[in-house]
Amino acid sequence: MDLVERALAGERLALARLLTQVENDTPAGRAALDRLFPRTGRAHLVGITGAPGTGKSSLANRLARAFRSLGDCSPARKVAVLAVDPSSPFTGGALLGDRLRMKDISGDPGVFIRSMASRGAVGGVARATAALASVLDAAGYDPIFIETVGAGQSEVEIVRLAHSVVVVDAPGLGDDIQAIKAGILEIADILVVNKADLPGAENTLRALENMLELAYPAGSAERRRPPLLRATATTGEGVEEIVRAILEHRAYLKETGGWQRREQDRLRREFEALLSAALVARWREQAGSRAVHELFARIASREVSPSQAAEEAVKKTMGCE
Numbered sequence: 001m002d003l004v005e006r007a008l009a010g011e012r013l014a015l016a017r018l019l020t021q022v023e024n025d026t027p028a029g030r031a032a033l034d035r036l037f038p039r040t041g042r043a044h045l046v047g048i049t050g051a052p053g054t055g056k057s058s059l060a061n062r063l064a065r066a067f068r069s070l071g072d073c074s075p076a077r078k079v080a081v082l083a084v085d086p087s088s089p090f091t092g093g094a095l096l097g098d099r100l101r102m103k104d105i106s107g108d109p110g111v112f113i114r115s116m117a118s119r120g121a122v123g124g125v126a127r128a129t130a131a132l133a134s135v136l137d138a139a140g141y142d143p144i145f146i147e148t149v150g151a152g153q154s155e156v157e158i159v160r161l162a163h164s165v166v167v168v169d170a171p172g173l174g175d176d177i178q179a180i181k182a183g184i185l186e187i188a189d190i191l192v193v194n195k196a197d198l199p200g201a202e203n204t205l206r207a208l209e210n211m212l213e214l215a216y217p218a219g220s221a222e223r224r225r226p227p228l229l230r231a232t233a234t235t236g237e238g239v240e241e242i243v244r245a246i247l248e249h250r251a252y253l254k255e256t257g258g259w260q261r262r263e264q265d266r267l268r269r270e271f272e273a274l275l276s277a278a279l280v281a282r283w284r285e286q287a288g289s290r291a292v293h294e295l296f297a298r299i300a301s302r303e304v305s306p307s308q309a310a311e312e313a314v315k316k317t318m319g320c321e
């Protein structure tokens, strides 16, 4: 059996190695993705995002355990957690992953936890996350939780990968965090105020409730209003309700066709991104580095506009000239 077959057969070490190949975008990793693609599209991808330190990892841990013990299908579900760590020059993303890994689910063979450092370009992280999620999907993990710190563009990209997005808030965050929140509320399918045991939780709940009133005025049923839940990840309180909300959102997506729509949008975006990258690479190769330099110089000196230059390059690359 080769690595892909062993990973599909449930060998965790093989799966881990396969994920590394895919994350590093090696030729073997790319070939594996192509092979696995027909087996993907089954898993429920659940994004967990929110400001730093709100309790996303703790909740992911609780949720993974809760889904393991749902007992709604046999054999029991296999659950995965993909943690995309912020690219910190201090931790290199390793610390958070270790913290997550140390938690008590690590001994459960039905739970697979993987952390990846969010280094490199925006498109790169999002693409790598999508690729890792596909591998886990093909290997039968469902749901797959994807934890990201909701602070920037790359996180929004990663979250667009998910079918359902859980936005985690907590009391006691600074003002700069409020601005982050406004952006990620837009993408929430489920809102959770974690650390409900702390003073200030009621205020946070009320503030979010007000924001929801504004965003979803009574009587307008255009968009589904996300449920607002409270939880304490440290004790597990409220986790059952989040599980229910996730299952409800899944059912809602399946009923309304939203599941298929999200899937198609995602695959189309992935295809287009790959096509753009391939065309740029082909153009560079065909034109040669000298011509590429000259074209950039003509753009910089305002001789041609970027759009004129692009049009010219497309004509040449596509062989119309």
Ligand SMILES: Nc1nc2c(ncn2[C@@H]2O[C@H](COP(=O)(O)OP(=O)(O)OP(=O)(O)O)[C@@H](O)[C@H]2O)c(=O)[nH]1
Binding pocket: 051, 052, 053, 054, 055, 056, 057, 058, 059, 096, 149, 194, 195, 196, 197, 198, 231, 232, 233, 234, 235
């Ligand atoms: N009091 C209280 N503390 C909590 C709760 N949930 C998490 N914490 C604590 O908050 C801290 C951060 O928790 P994490 O789960 O690492 O939060 P996170 O959002 O994953 O953090 P980053 O990944 O660094 O953004 C830890 O010390 C947790 O023990 C809770 O419900 N109540």
Ligand SMILES: [Mg+2]
Binding pocket: 056, 057, 058, 096, 147
């Ligand atoms: Mg975390």
